[in-house]
Amino acid sequence: MTQSPAEEALIEVVLAALADPTRRRILDGLSTAGGGTATMLAQDLPVTRQAVVKHLAVLHQAGLVVARKIGREVRYSVAPAPLATTARWMTDLASEWGRPLQNVKRLAESGE
Template sequence: MIENNEMRDVFDAIADPTRRQLIHLLALGEEQPLHELTSQFQMGRTAVSKHLTVLKEAGLVHDRKVGRETRYTLNPAPLREVQDWVAFYSKFWSANMLRLNQLLEEDE
């Protein structure tokens, strides 16, 4: 667990495919209980819960208790950091695509 109230790095949190799938599932709908999320994976409740803890430490997931059940919702705000990082490098992709397009037009 993260100490001193430090948040986990969002890139670290989304590095795992299971966590990316959890983000996807939470993005599709409303608040979801742990048992519903667990049913989407071939792993136990404890393993899914650990992945959700990592997402929570990165600020990507909020949880709340409803009776004996824990329900989770997505907080997409930290994903802005990922979007900004990718956007910075998109200029390289755009330039390469432009060059490729020019080469293809020259060949015609």
């Protein structure tokens, strides 16, 4: 389970961005709607539009969203690649933890 320094940095930034529940809700909203604006997202959240813009900036810095200016609006959409990299790391980690736990289970069941 070895990542390159770039992958390690990406995973760290993604996990930090996803640590905030509002940012997770923003990603969910963008994913469900297929994209949207800060104004649209703020309608479904208990925070101001300005707060949503700040959260979107963090998500953008983490590479989790892509911003496109269309006229006077900025539309955001989910960028899945950083999530996929982080999910692979988590899957690998769970797999590594699973091996010792399987050994403990096997020993416990065998009565050794």
